[in-house]
Amino acid sequence: MKAIPLTAASIVEAAADLADATGFDSVTLSAVARRLGVRSPSLYSHVQDRDALLEGVTVLALTELASRVSVAVAGRAGRSALEALADAHRDYARESPGRWDALQRPVGEEAARSAGARDIVALTAAVLRGYPLPESEHVHAVRFIGSTVNGYLRIERNGGFAHSRPSAAVSWHRIIDALDAALRAWPAPSEGARP
Amino acid sequence: MKAIPLTAASIVEAAADLADATGFDSVTLSAVARRLGVRSPSLYSHVQDRDALLEGVTVLALTELASRVSVAVAGRAGRSALEALADAHRDYARESPGRWDALQRPVGEEAARSAGARDIVALTAAVLRGYPLPESEHVHAVRFIGSTVNGYLRIERNGGFAHSRPSAAVSWHRIIDALDAALRAWPAPSEGARP
DNA sequence: ATGATATGCCTAACACCATTAGGCTATGAC
DNA sequence: GTCATAGCCTAATGGTGTTAGGCATATCAT
Numbered sequence: 001m002k003a004i005p006l007t008a009a010s011i012v013e014a015a016a017d018l019a020d021a022t023g024f025d026s027v028t029l030s031a032v033a034r035r036l037g038v039r040s041p042s043l044y045s046h047v048q049d050r051d052a053l054l055e056g057v058t059v060l061a062l063t064e065l066a067s068r069v070s071v072a073v074a075g076r077a078g079r080s081a082l083e084a085l086a087d088a089h090r091d092y093a094r095e096s097p098g099r100w101d102a103l104q105r106p107v108g109e110e111a112a113r114s115a116g117a118r119d120i121v122a123l124t125a126a127v128l129r130g131y132p133l134p135e136s137e138h139v140h141a142v143r144f145i146g147s148t149v150n151g152y153l154r155i156e157r158n159g160g161f162a163h164s165r166p167s168a169a170v171s172w173h174r175i176i177d178a179l180d181a182a183l184r185a186w187p188a189p190s191e192g193a194r195p
Numbered sequence: 196m197k198a199i200p201l202t203a204a205s206i207v208e209a210a211a212d213l214a215d216a217t218g219f220d221s222v223t224l225s226a227v228a229r230r231l232g233v234r235s236p237s238l239y240s241h242v243q244d245r246d247a248l249l250e251g252v253t254v255l256a257l258t259e260l261a262s263r264v265s266v267a268v269a270g271r272a273g274r275s276a277l278e279a280l281a282d283a284h285r286d287y288a289r290e291s292p293g294r295w296d297a298l299q300r301p302v303g304e305e306a307a308r309s310a311g312a313r314d315i316v317a318l319t320a321a322v323l324r325g326y327p328l329p330e331s332e333h334v335h336a337v338r339f340i341g342s343t344v345n346g347y348l349r350i351e352r353n354g355g356f357a358h359s360r361p362s363a364a365v366s367w368h369r370i371i372d373a374l375d376a377a378l379r380a381w382p383a384p385s386e387g388a389r390p
Numbered sequence: 391a392t393g394a395t396a397t398g399c400c401t402a403a404c405a406c407c408a409t410t411a412g413g414c415t416a417t418g419a420c
Numbered sequence: 421g422t423c424a425t426a427g428c429c430t431a432a433t434g435g436t437g438t439t440a441g442g443c444a445t446a447t448c449a450t
Contacts, residue, residue, distance in 0.1 A: 042399055112358045140369035151346020163307045174335035182377035237428055
């Protein structure tokens with residue numbers, strides 16, 4: 001049963017797999033220990049506490065997502081890059097629902113400083129090269145894209161679109177269209193904008 | 196201590212207050228019972244289980260949010276209405292963080308069918324009257340606005356913007372500007388769009 | 391090789407939580 | 421007055437996170 005040696009990384013991975021299989025909320029130290037063929041107190045040699053474990057899953061998910069986004073947007077520009085970025089998020093949310101849920105939690109220090117987080121921001125900013133935005137607007141546009149994509153996927157995942165027509169799949173393309181249009185028609189900053 | 200009679204509504208309200216005060220995750224049957232000066236098994240006469248209680252908080256939050264949005268957008272049109280709607284969401288998220296968190300959960304039957312949920316969708320659609328969108332695009336635009344506003348507030352709340360400059364407050368206005376621009380420049384549906 | 395040390399698992403224990411079963415009491419109907 | 425019911429209670433069960441301390445095995449100095 002203990003084919004895998006017990007390390008911080010292997011525990012986090014087991015937790016992530018468990019999250020994908022049975023839901024992020026069911027990631028409990030007991031369940032992870034069970035899955036590793038070990039008693040739960042044994043995990044404390046490698047992991048500070050439950051919160052640190054969940055934060056570890058968040059960091060892992062950020063890394064994986066950054067990698068997917070990176071591959072998706074490579075060699076693309078403009079609308080094509082935007083769509084690839086959005087679809088990479090959506091695919092990840094679909095294929096690894098538990099890991100993706102880990103992204104929807106208050107970010108701790110470790111996640112905030114992680115390479116994955118930085119990369120995702122940088123890659124989103126890179127997509128903006130295909131649009132006529134001044135450099136000073138990039139922060140806002142990155143946040144805009146992030147908010148919309150994340151918000152849509154989360155509402156879809158929570159079933160918010162399940163009770164109305166048409167299906168969420170149709171809206172997804174319209175929303176990428178709208179994002180694209182918004183970036184093309186990006187409004188000039190009004191006077192109140194100070195960094 | 197039992198100034199308030201124990202009913203389903205009073206229990207849900209106590210749970211919502213507790214969520215605002217100490218965080219949505221800390222809403223436990225024990226804690227709610229404690230707050231009501233009662234033992235936790237007593238709650239089961241009025242509430243099915245913990246999940247039903249949380250769903251009740253969600254419905255309450257939907258109702259309250261719908262009411263705020265309704266007041267905010269009344270007598271406004273176009274960008275002014277859009278901004279009022281977004282700010283109503285943001286104010287609610289700020290003032291009642293626990294209740295607002297209740298909105299970010301998988302929606303059950305009761306929440307999906309609630310008047311609050313229907314009203315919020317209808318009010319968002321009403322904002323679109325000030326923009327040149329064909330009726331058939333309203334669903335998508337409503338989902339677009341909902342995704343962006345929700346996504347932004349959630350990332351802000353999770354501290355996703357806390358580690359970068361400029362502050363989230365500045366971006367908020369830029370994002371409403373961008374939403375406004377997107378609705379004005381709403382792209383024509385491509386051929387693939389079938390309801 | 392041998393003994394010291396340290397690592398890393400274990401069991402035991404505690405407090406907290408959700409939930410069920412069943413008892414006691416006060417309130418209302420008749 | 422009696423009786424039934426509603427609504428609280430206590431008791432108990434099984435699951436959770438977490439800490440304390442035991443015990444074996446691997447690592448290393450000599």
